[in-house]
Amino acid sequence: MADGGRRRRAFIGSFTAAGGPGLVTAAVHPDSGALALRGRLDGVPDPSYLALSAGGDTLYAVSETADGAVAAYRVNGDKLEPAGPPVPVGASGPTHLSLHAGHVLTANYGSGSVTAVPLRADGSLARAPSGLHQHTGSGPHERRQRGPHAHQVQPDPSGRWLVSVDLGTDSVRVCTLDRGTPALHREVALRPGSGPRHLAFHPDGAHAYVVNELTPTVTVCRWDAETGSLKPLTETQVLPGAPAGDAYSSGIVVSPDGRFVWTATRGEDVLSVFAVEGEGLRLTGTVPCGGHWPRALAESGGFLYAANERSGDVSWFAIDPGTGMPRYEGSVGVPAASCVVFDTVAAE
Template sequence: MPKTFAFVGNLNRNALPGQGKGISVYQFDTETGSLTLASEYLAIDNPGYLAIDEHNKRLYAAVEVPEWNENLVAAFEIDADSGALSYINMQSTMGNTTCHIGFDQTGTMMFASNYTVAPLGSLPGNAVAAFSIRNDGGIEPAFAAACHEGANAILPTDKRQHGHCTVVSPDNRTLFVCDLGLDQIIAYELPKNGEKLKLAATPFTQLPEGAGPRHLTFHPNGKIAYVINELNCTVSVLDYDSEKAGFSIRQTLPTIPGDFTDTNTCAEIAVSPDGRFLYGSNRGHHSIVSYSIQESGKLTLIGWTPSQGIGPRNFTIDPSGKFMLVANQKGGGIAVFRRDIESGALEDTGKRVDLSTPMRIVFGSF
């Protein structure tokens, strides 16, 4: 019988006493939503973002240590029976504060986003780096990288670069990088191993000044994408033109109630597996915002569900679509919600995992 595991990245370096221990692995009960600790991988610093290759049973982690000029990506083999991780190798991301990793559609290339909190001019200073993945799951040294700021920038600017997300288009032709500091989604032609990063036909999509595009996700139909804007607390609906490799903004909606006046920043975004609902997380309002997706791709607000913690940095829908796990980074650990597949509604199950700094949750079924 297949087993489902939830892998959780936790801060464990320069964090408060008692905080995360690296990567925590839980066996997940797809009927009840219960999580049982299966193993931990301790020999890694600040694995803030995780990504999984379920087909080949491998996990990849971004090492996010702001004090280092260069951060790292690490590869692990997953034991399908126990969920335990075995180290394969690690490579430099060619930049500072690595906060996101993603794959191309074939799973043979990986891309890292660097948020860059290092002092201006610190080397190597790249916002995005590209890697090939070996047959054994190991990561080759970065074959390409690009900065978005300064004299060597691919699109020179005086603004501070903050790469926050790398997503490859469904047609596997274009690499999109959300740059929160530039308020742009920058588009590159998908490179081949050994090639430099080259701007696509439509080099960037401009978001409003101060929007702060953070994470991008495509609808299952491949024609629409959604971006959550961290700083102005909105979600934008984007029409995707595969020929021009660009987006146009169709609709923008707020992620917080109109009468909420405290500080808030947005974090995660996800489309339900059936493509009928969109969710986003609010840090400040401490909630998950829910929208229904119309046939056109436009959104209709459903409402807000308290995250049952502080600072919901990440949330993930389980493989069955029946549960959502929310990682409250600043307090409250992981909260488990039951998701109504027909209405999209979230209901707190009361189940919790006591982790102080959960940053990212990914599922794997084997």
């Protein structure tokens, strides 16, 4: 929760091609977790995923378009101001980005690659990427896995490695950032046809959880930061029974204390709750996501937030500290919502 002269702020991305407003800012109520929309920035095509600088003064967004790009925006109160022109990433369909070692990294779903764009000293973007790592391979799903589809890229907790998750090749790649170019260290195979989408690390820095889109499961892995090694251990269903229809898992979040894992599943439109038990997960229940087609999931200040793309809203849930079970509290309308991120700033 916010405390002593601090307040939380949210930034929401959306698909403009589906009627979304682009980038939206919101205030976060310190007690209820409720979002109150404050401002928007039009003219940003399909900013489907966002990341904040460490100081919260610059917001970065991908444009998930055929000629993909990344852009930086200065955060001025509840307003966003462009910090230079968008930078093409040399690939199509970037769906995720993260910050690492003075670079913005994008996972490019359409091209199946990872791009690195250098950051200048003021947090703005260099004019061009410094390097690109092309994934290769395919999977057994005839329509979705004909080639690589990088869906996420992020640094590991130690800051020594980059980890990219590829839905098209059923694998996770561990890379270094060698003079501005992502370089493959090792590729870790997951179950064929699982379609890995996103990975979240446990606070202990020794375990990671991969949510799989094509089969609604979570793969529990052991992570060794010394060697850059990821070892799959078990796979757990995210639903208590067979899906009633289509079910495509999307977001995954680990609680700050490491006791719980939450996932979102589209189609079934539920959030799943897992208790962390040693090196395994136990599904303890599911709740409705508060909308339709939850694309992304985030935790902030003891609340869970779901960006529901097709119903066009962001829902928030209070979290039971004993069980980890989310309780629906409310939602705010954001057409084609795709992502929500948070920071904490000094109160005005």
